[in-house]
Amino acid sequence: MRSLAVIATLCGLSAAWMPGVDRNIYSKEGANLFKRISPITKRTLPTSGKIRGVNLGSLFVFEPWIAENTWSNMGCGNQASEFDCVMNVGQAAANTSFSNHWDSWIVEEDFINMTTYGLNTVRIPVGYWLREDIVYTDSEHFSQGGLSYLEQVCGWASDHGLYIIIDLHGAPGAQVAQNADTGQYASSPGFYVDYQFERALEFLEWMTTNIHTNNNFRNVGMLEIANEPVQDPNSVGELTSSYYPNAFTRIRAAEAALNISQGNELHIEMMNEKWGSGDPTQYLTDNWYAAYDDHRYLKWDTSVPVTPDDYLNTSCNDDRGGNWPTIVGEWSLSPPDDVQWNSDWDPSTNQAFYQKWFAAQVMTYEKQEGWVFWSWKSELGDYRWSYQDAVAAGVIPTDLDSLYNLGVC
Numbered sequence: 001m002r003s004l005a006v007i008a009t010l011c012g013l014s015a016a017w018m019p020g021v022d023r024n025i026y027s028k029e030g031a032n033l034f035k036r037i038s039p040i041t042k043r044t045l046p047t048s049g050k051i052r053g054v055n056l057g058s059l060f061v062f063e064p065w066i067a068e069n070t071w072s073n074m075g076c077g078n079q080a081s082e083f084d085c086v087m088n089v090g091q092a093a094a095n096t097s098f099s100n101h102w103d104s105w106i107v108e109e110d111f112i113n114m115t116t117y118g119l120n121t122v123r124i125p126v127g128y129w130l131r132e133d134i135v136y137t138d139s140e141h142f143s144q145g146g147l148s149y150l151e152q153v154c155g156w157a158s159d160h161g162l163y164i165i166i167d168l169h170g171a172p173g174a175q176v177a178q179n180a181d182t183g184q185y186a187s188s189p190g191f192y193v194d195y196q197f198e199r200a201l202e203f204l205e206w207m208t209t210n211i212h213t214n215n216n217f218r219n220v221g222m223l224e225i226a227n228e229p230v231q232d233p234n235s236v237g238e239l240t241s242s243y244y245p246n247a248f249t250r251i252r253a254a255e256a257a258l259n260i261s262q263g264n265e266l267h268i269e270m271m272n273e274k275w276g277s278g279d280p281t282q283y284l285t286d287n288w289y290a291a292y293d294d295h296r297y298l299k300w301d302t303s304v305p306v307t308p309d310d311y312l313n314t315s316c317n318d319d320r321g322g323n324w325p326t327i328v329g330e331w332s333l334s335p336p337d338d339v340q341w342n343s344d345w346d347p348s349t350n351q352a353f354y355q356k357w358f359a360a361q362v363m364t365y366e367k368q369e370g371w372v373f374w375s376w377k378s379e380l381g382d383y384r385w386s387y388q389d390a391v392a393a394g395v396i397p398t399d400l401d402s403l404y405n406l407g408v409c
C-alpha cells in the first residue's frame with residue numbers, strides 16, 4: 001500500500017498536457033522535439049511544434065494482417081484475434097508468446113530512430129484487458145502481464161522526449177464487430193451497454209492512476225477513451241450521452257483523488273464528429289482538456305476519385321477541422337485494395353507520387369494539431385503502411401520541415 005506522502009511525491013513527477021502548448025518536454029539528454037530549430041519563414045508552417053507521430057500498431061492489440069509471420073510464430077496462425085489465439089493455445093503458452101512479442105516488436109532503439117526521423121509522438125493502442133481484474137475469467141481470453149511492458153515502452157519513449165497518447169483500442173465487448181483491432185473477433189459490437197461502459201470506465205480510472213503515479217508514464221499527456229466506435233449514431237447507444245461524460249467525470253475524479261493540479265490533467269480524446277458516431281461534445285458539460293481524433297484513410301472514402309492526381313488534390317484541400325484540437329491519429333499511404341498494385345499505384349515505381357502525397361497529408365494535418373501515422377512498422381513489405389520502411393525507401397524525408405519546400409500543394 002502506497003502512503004499518501006509517496007503518492008504526493010510521485011505526482012510531482014507526473015505530467016499531462018499538450019506538448020509545446022501547455023508545456024515543453026525534454027529527453028534525458030535535454031533535447032526538445034517540439035521546438036523548431038530553424039526559424040519559421042513560411043506562412044503555411046505551423047506556428048508551434050505540431051504532433052508528428054507514429055502508432056505502435058500490433059504491439060498490445062495484435063492485428064494479424066500487419067505481422068502474419070510473427071503471429072504465426074506465436075502459435076496464433078489461423079486465429080482471427082488475440083482472444084481466439086489465447087483461447088486456442090491456452091493461458092500459459094499465450095503468456096510466454098505475448099511477452100516475447102512485447103519484448104521484441106518495439107525496442108528502445110525504435111524510439112531513438114523515431115527521434116532521428118523528426119518524430120515527437122507515439123500513440124499506443126491498448127486493450128481493456130491490460131487491467132486484468134475486470135476481465136471475465138470464465139468467458140474472456142486475453143494475454144496477461146502486459147502492463148509492465150507498457151511501462152517499459154512508455155519509459156523509453158519518455159527518456160527520448162516523445163509525447164505519448166494511450167488509446168483504448170479494444171473496448172469491453174468489442175466496439176465494432178469482426179475486427180481484430182478490438183482484440184476479439186466479435187459477431188456483434190457488444191460495447192454499447194451500461195455494464196460494458198462501466199468496465200471501460202474502470203479501465204480508464206486505473207490507467208489514469210497508473211499514469212500519474214508511475215514515473216515511466218511521465219510523458220503520457222493524452223488518454224483516448226474509445227477508438228473507432230461504430231459509425232452510426234443510432235447504433236452506439238448512450239456513447240455520447242453517457243459514456244463520454246462519465247469518462248470525463250471518472251478520469252477527473254481519479255486525478256482529484258491524487259491531487260493532480262488542473263494544468264497536469266490528462267487530455268481526454270474522443271473520435272471527432274467527422275468519424276460518424278455522433279457529436280462527441282454534445283453532452284459534455286466540461287470539455288477542459290478535451291481532444292479529438294480524426295482518422296483519415298482516403299482508400300476507404302468512396303467519394304474520392306481513385307487517381308493519384310485526385311488523391312493529391314483531395315489531401316491538399318482536405319478540411320479536417322470541426323473539433324479543436326484535432327489530431328489526425330491514423331492515416332497511411334495506402335490506396336484502395338483493388339488498385340494498389342496497378343502501375344499507377346505500385347509503390348516500387350511511384351515513390352515520387354507517394355512522397356508528394358505524404359507531404360500533402362502532413363501539411364493538411366498540421367493545419368490541425370498534427371498527425372500520427374499508421375503504423376511505425378509492419379511485416380507487409382509495403383512502405384505505405386510502415387513509416388520506417390517509407391523512410392528507408394526515400395519516400396519520407398528525415399527532415400519533415402523540408403516537405404513544405406516541395407511545392408506540392
Ligand SMILES: *[C@@H]1O[C@H](CO)[C@@H](O)[C@H](O)[C@H]1NC(C)=O
Pocket residue numbers: 107109110113
Ligand atoms: C534503427 O535504425 C538503424 C539505422 O537505419 C537500423 O540499422 C536499425 O535496425 C533500426 N532499429 C530498429 C529497432 O529498427
Ligand SMILES: *[C@@H]1O[C@H](CO)[C@@H](O)[C@H](O)[C@H]1NC(C)=O
Pocket residue numbers: 091092095144145
Ligand atoms: C499468466 O501471466 C499472469 C501475469 O503475468 C499470471 O498471473 C498468470 O498466473 C499466468 N497464467 C498462467 C496459466 O501461466
Ligand SMILES: *[C@@H]1O[C@H](CO)[C@@H](O)[C@H](O)[C@H]1NC(C)=O
Pocket residue numbers: 008259261
Ligand atoms: C494539493 O496540491 C497543492 C499544490 O498543488 C498543495 O498546496 C496541497 O497541499 C495539496 N493537498 C494535499 C491534500 O496534498
Ligand SMILES: *[C@@H]1O[C@H](CO)[C@@H](O)[C@H](O)[C@H]1NC(C)=O
Pocket residue numbers: 310313314317318
Ligand atoms: C481539387 O479539390 C477541390 C476540393 O477538394 C475541388 O473543388 C477541385 O475541383 C479539385 N480540383 C481538381 C483539378 O480536381
